[in-house]
Amino acid sequence: MLRFLLAFFILVGTTYAETTEGKKQIPIVIEADTLNYSKKDNLLIYKGNVIVKKEDFILHSDTLKILLDQKGDISRIIAIGHVHFKKGNRTGKSDKAEYFKDKNYIILTGNAQLQQNNNIIEGEKIVYYLDTEKAEVVGQKKRVRTIFFPKEEKGEK
DSSP: OTHHHHHHHHHHOOOOOOOOSSSOOOEEEESSSSEEETTTTTTTEEEEEEEETTTTTTEEEEEEEEEOOTTSSSEEHHHEEEEEETTEEEEEEEEEEEETTTEEEEEEHHHHHHHHTEEEEEEEEEEETTTTOOOOOOOOSOEEEEEEOOOOOTTOO
């Protein structure tokens, strides 16, 4: 169920157009009301109705910060305020989402929720490690909640 976060991390880790052998370049489109760039701070800040699109992945937030390393590559991405994203039949939402490229994980905080089809997992904080596909869900202000719908057996109606 948490595999759809992988799509978010792929997006975050490849903000620039990517080229794969035998495939065309796949652009990432970011739209916002404003963009502020600071070369000195290696920081891009998108504000106001931010929309990020890459193929069938879409992310919405109030603010999106992209922190660059000294080489100009992405080191961290932070989406803040009314964060929600969708890829195929998978969706997620939180108050804040933060991706750390060097350790390859994402943290969703504040009313974090992941959903695939009808299955839902909720907590105040969800940490997802891409390399190991391990997730930790923490309920700080309220308990962790999971809703699973079992698959129907063949022949069942």
